[in-house]
Amino acid sequence: MKNMEKNLKHLIKCPACQKKYQHRRTIIIEDSGDRTVFHLTCQNCQTASLVFVSRSKIGVVSLGMATDLSADDVRIFFGKEPISSNHVIDVYEKLKKEGVKLSNFI
Numbered sequence: 001m002k003n004m005e006k007n008l009k010h011l012i013k014c015p016a017c018q019k020k021y022q023h024r025r026t027i028i029i030e031d032s033g034d035r036t037v038f039h040l041t042c043q044n045c046q047t048a049s050l051v052f053v054s055r056s057k058i059g060v061v062s063l064g065m066a067t068d069l070s071a072d073d074v075r076i077f078f079g080k081e082p083i084s085s086n087h088v089i090d091v092y093e094k095l096k097k098e099g100v101k102l103s104n105f106i
């Protein structure tokens, strides 16, 4: 996952203003090998985003969404409720069906 993390940091853009994130504002919330969750704060518009990257049978899925949660809030949330790869895909598909605008980073 180390290489992917490095690559992602070059690819990830702010969903709000489309500027590239600065690496030092990227926090890894969770990294369990087949899934990684980043919390990012845009240095340009201060929008905080969560980015889920998950490896699954259908390939690598990435999903970014703006959030009001701080990195600490997210850690608490993730500590309580483990999220599986399938869960991320389910959420992604659900949001897509509902017409929510999603940003794909890969």
Ligand SMILES: [Zn+2]
Residues within 6 Å of the ligand: 014, 015, 016, 017, 018, 019, 042, 043, 044, 045, 046, 047
């Ligand atoms: Zn931004």
